[in-house]
Amino acid sequence: MTARFALALILIGLITLMVFVTTYMNQEGDVRSLLLGASLCALGLILRRRVARRERAESGRFRMLRRLSVRGEEDEN
Numbered sequence: 001m002t003a004r005f006a007l008a009l010i011l012i013g014l015i016t017l018m019v020f021v022t023t024y025m026n027q028e029g030d031v032r033s034l035l036l037g038a039s040l041c042a043l044g045l046i047l048r049r050r051v052a053r054r055e056r057a058e059s060g061r062f063r064m065l066r067r068l069s070v071r072g073e074e075d076e077n
Contacts, residue, residue: 006047013040 016037023029 002047003051006044006051009040009044009047011044013037013042013044016040 014037016033020029020033020037023033
């Protein structure tokens with residue numbers, strides 16, 4: 001769920017940055033939209049990185065069980 005929220009923040013941030021670029025080309029650019037887009041993208045990237053770290057840490061849940069099963073197979077041979 002957090003990963004989807006992070007992706008949504010990144011997408012909204014990129015859209016806001018594109019709005020800033022188009023308005024800047026017309027000499028009506030607002031710095032607040034630039035800051036908002038950049039901060040939303042950054043927040044989304046930070047959240048995605050946290051989710052990725054948490055998923056990597058959980059992948060070793062059955063590591064000990066796998067080691068024991070491999071050792072058992074080696075003892076049988």
